[in-house]
Amino acid sequence: MSDLPLIQADRAVPPPATTTSTGGRRRRLRLLSRTDRVVITLMVLVPLLLVTGFVWMPAAATVLLSGTNWDGIGPLNEIEFVGARNYSDVVNIYPPFVPAVQHNLLWLAALFVVATPFGMFLAVLLDKELRGSRFYQTALYLPVVLSLALIGFVWQLLYSRDQGLINAVFGSSIDWYGDSNVNIWAVMVASGWRHVGYIMLLYLAGLKGVDPPLREAAAVDGASESRTFFRVVFPVMRPINIIVLVVTVIESLRAFDLVWVVNKGRNGLELISALVTQNVVGEASRIGFGSALATIMLVVSLVFITIYLATVMRENRE
Amino acid sequence: MSRPQSQAEYLARLVPPSVAGINRRSLLAGAAGTGALLGTGLLAGCGDDSGSGGSSKDVSLGSNQSDPKPKDVLVKVTDGFKTSSGVQVAVNTVDHNTFQENINNYLQGKPDDVFTWFAGYRMRFFAQKGLASDISDVWGKLSGYSDAFKKASTGDDGKQYFVPASYYPWAMFYRKSVWQQYGYQVPTTLDQLTALTAQMKRDGLTPIAFADKDGWPAMGTFDILNLRINGYQFHIDLMAGKEAWTSDKVKKVFDTWAGLLPAHQPDSLGRTWQEAAQSLQQKKSGMYLLGLFVGQQFSNEEQSDLDFFTFPEIDPAIGAKALDAPIDGYMMARKPKNEDNARKLLEYFGGKEAGDITVKNDPATLVANGSADVSGYTALQKKAAELVGSATEIAQFLDRDTRPDFASTVIIPALQQFIKDPKDIGGLTSSIENQKKSIFTD
Numbered sequence: 001m002s003d004l005p006l007i008q009a010d011r012a013v014p015p016p017a018t019t020t021s022t023g024g025r026r027r028r029l030r031l032l033s034r035t036d037r038v039v040i041t042l043m044v045l046v047p048l049l050l051v052t053g054f055v056w057m058p059a060a061a062t063v064l065l066s067g068t069n070w071d072g073i074g075p076l077n078e079i080e081f082v083g084a085r086n087y088s089d090v091v092n093i094y095p096p097f098v099p100a101v102q103h104n105l106l107w108l109a110a111l112f113v114v115a116t117p118f119g120m121f122l123a124v125l126l127d128k129e130l131r132g133s134r135f136y137q138t139a140l141y142l143p144v145v146l147s148l149a150l151i152g153f154v155w156q157l158l159y160s161r162d163q164g165l166i167n168a169v170f171g172s173s174i175d176w177y178g179d180s181n182v183n184i185w186a187v188m189v190a191s192g193w194r195h196v197g198y199i200m201l202l203y204l205a206g207l208k209g210v211d212p213p214l215r216e217a218a219a220v221d222g223a224s225e226s227r228t229f230f231r232v233v234f235p236v237m238r239p240i241n242i243i244v245l246v247v248t249v250i251e252s253l254r255a256f257d258l259v260w261v262v263n264k265g266r267n268g269l270e271l272i273s274a275l276v277t278q279n280v281v282g283e284a285s286r287i288g289f290g291s292a293l294a295t296i297m298l299v300v301s302l303v304f305i306t307i308y309l310a311t312v313m314r315e316n317r318e
Numbered sequence: 319m320s321r322p323q324s325q326a327e328y329l330a331r332l333v334p335p336s337v338a339g340i341n342r343r344s345l346l347a348g349a350a351g352t353g354a355l356l357g358t359g360l361l362a363g364c365g366d367d368s369g370s371g372g373s374s375k376d377v378s379l380g381s382n383q384s385d386p387k388p389k390d391v392l393v394k395v396t397d398g399f400k401t402s403s404g405v406q407v408a409v410n411t412v413d414h415n416t417f418q419e420n421i422n423n424y425l426q427g428k429p430d431d432v433f434t435w436f437a438g439y440r441m442r443f444f445a446q447k448g449l450a451s452d453i454s455d456v457w458g459k460l461s462g463y464s465d466a467f468k469k470a471s472t473g474d475d476g477k478q479y480f481v482p483a484s485y486y487p488w489a490m491f492y493r494k495s496v497w498q499q500y501g502y503q504v505p506t507t508l509d510q511l512t513a514l515t516a517q518m519k520r521d522g523l524t525p526i527a528f529a530d531k532d533g534w535p536a537m538g539t540f541d542i543l544n545l546r547i548n549g550y551q552f553h554i555d556l557m558a559g560k561e562a563w564t565s566d567k568v569k570k571v572f573d574t575w576a577g578l579l580p581a582h583q584p585d586s587l588g589r590t591w592q593e594a595a596q597s598l599q600q601k602k603s604g605m606y607l608l609g610l611f612v613g614q615q616f617s618n619e620e621q622s623d624l625d626f627f628t629f630p631e632i633d634p635a636i637g638a639k640a641l642d643a644p645i646d647g648y649m650m651a652r653k654p655k656n657e658d659n660a661r662k663l664l665e666y667f668g669g670k671e672a673g674d675i676t677v678k679n680d681p682a683t684l685v686a687n688g689s690a691d692v693s694g695y696t697a698l699q700k701k702a703a704e705l706v707g708s709a710t711e712i713a714q715f716l717d718r719d720t721r722p723d724f725a726s727t728v729i730i731p732a733l734q735q736f737i738k739d740p741k742d743i744g745g746l747t748s749s750i751e752n753q754k755k756s757i758f759t760d
Contacts, residue, residue: 073422
């Protein structure tokens with residue numbers, strides 16, 4: 001059996017004009033040995049099962065549960081379906097929802113407009129091989145190693161109204177974490193502090209990979225430093241730029257730890273992820289309602305994922 | 319769903335290493351000690367040869383007493399149980415908040431035979447759902463409890479599901495030295511309280527310390543105002559979802575609170591109760607409405623300077639005899655491995671001996687069993703016990719008297735919203751009412 005395809009393939013080579021593209025594909029397939037086929041099948045099946053089991057099934061379950069009023073207690077067959085009531089409740093009578101959406105968008109904007117460009121700027125500076133650049137690199141990267149939860153504690157020491165460093169030094173009495181007009185900014189500074197280091201390192205790695213002759217050529221042509229960066233280096237770094245963009249979006253969507261540590265995502269620090277946790281995890285167990293929030297978050301994420309995938313695929317086609 | 323859950327566990331692990339280290343060490347020491355004792359005490363053979371580790375000579379206890387002091391007291395009590403009955407208690411201690419947050423999964427999974435819990439709505443809910451066992455027979459052997467405690471241990475079906483161990487009242491705490499210095503008198507009416515806060519402001523003090531960063535302390539203020547203005551029964555009905563939050567009665571509570579709010583420490587939403595208690599301790603604030611545990615923020619020498627009064631009367635027809643005094647205690651899981659031992663343990667927990675051990679070792683709580691020897695109480699404890707003893711009704715605290723989803727996802731944001739903007743009471747109460755209707759569906 002296994003010999004047969006090989007012979008056919010050999011024969012198929014001489015008349016090229018008559019072979020269509022389907023013929024070519026068949027030929028390639030038949031060149032694979034049985035082991036190859038088993039390996040390929042496994043390589044497709046195992047990740048497929050993992051992705052289905054750990055990503056798609058829970059996602060589908062979340063969407064399904066969002067149509068129920070399950071409280072996490074009792075057998076599954078006692079679950080009652082309530083249609084779209086959870087969604088209408090979320091939008092109409094749940095006061096934290098609108099602020100949460102606004103804060104998520106604000107978070108994205110702040111990281112995108114301030115933190116990410118600043119991290120890139122630092123990377124460009126560090127790329128100049130200043131004296132002690134290793135030290136700066138370590139100092140700037142250090143927050144990335146800390147968990148966001150820990151960062152929450154660290155900044156609490158600075159921000160505490162009565163006992164914090166900032167108010168002690170400046171003699172002010174600003175309630176950094178408690179005033180709902182201020183705390184989202186205070187928290188975003190703490191989150192940006194970490195994000196800057198992350199982006200810096202990513203970008204620095206990219207910059208190190210840029211071909212030096214490119215810059216030399218630009219210099220010989222008389223281009224200024226900034227012109228060289230924007231016209232030569234930046235376009236060359238396109239793959240890194242896309243990664244940085246994706247990282248920024250992901251970071252802003254999954255922002256959670258910091259606000260949770262500060263005040264469990266209440267009073268001015270509402271984020272969708274924190275609302276999901278408040279409702280689903282813990283004693284509350286409003287699983288149906290929380291799932292509706294999670295589904296909304298999933299849809300928002302899907303928008304960004306779709307845009308990203310569309311961009312990447314279009315690029316590949318070109 | 320797995321992500322946040324691990325997140326919660328992850329956050330729970332953020333206990334400072336010093337504390338975690340102590341826990342682990344003391345656990346190990348305890349395990350070693352119990353092992354040695356088991357070796358000498360295990361004379362009778364295992365009656366129940368299941369081989370799964372559940373011998374008739376032990377019983378497991380799930381505990382949320384993760385703070386060093388109460389944890390130590392629990393070890394002493396279980397040691398006492400072993401001495402009297404020969405049954406070994408395997409204590410499984412979990413961080414207090416983690417225990418509370420995971421209680422649903424815990425009780426539906428493989429819970430310990432006996433577990434720590436609170437009296438209140440949630441206790442009755444677990445009883446109704448069949449997640450806890452009826453222990454009326456244990457109550458038949460208990461003595462020394464007042465009717466209030468028995469009532470607080472009874473489920474909706476009239477059977478008992480809970481053994482009270484300790485409780486603590488909520489009251490207005492103050493430092494005697496500060497009050498002597500300025501010559502303040504304990505207020506007995508709302509007008510006197512208002513006058514007192516005005517005087518304190520003139521004396522350069524923050525009249526009422528206040529913190530609500532964590533969301534729950536403000537519930538204490540709401541509760542006491544509601545109890546004074548509308549009485550105990552209205553509190554219970556409101557918490558059970560039977561009364562409308564848009565009613566004038568609730569609006570009056572918020573109105574009264576709004577009147578008092580300027581006397582409270584400002585910027586409370588960024589402050590923890592510990593920080594507020596420290597402002598009282600540092601003599602910057604005049605008084606603080608909190609539970610007896612406020613004493614934790616005072617050094618041993620300062621304990622005798624701490625005093626309290628119950629929140630003053632607002633409506634003479636209602637009086638000032640009801641208060642929040644949450645009761646902590648024990649329940650039995652739905653299918654305990656060692657049911658006989660579990661009942662014995664609960665009987666011991668509810669007995670005089672366990673009460674005596676607690677009195678001797680923990681100055682921060684009051685023992686629920688009235689027959690316990692309370693001569694070891696501090697002056698503050700004695701006064702607190704008298705206060706609760708003279709109370710006509712004892713409420714459990716807002717988040718223990720209502721559904722947890724309602725308390726945490728509706729009331730906490732609503733009260734914080736009120737503190738931020740005390741003017742829009744109409745909008746706030748109708749928002750609460752709308753959400754209440756969608757949660758209290760059954």
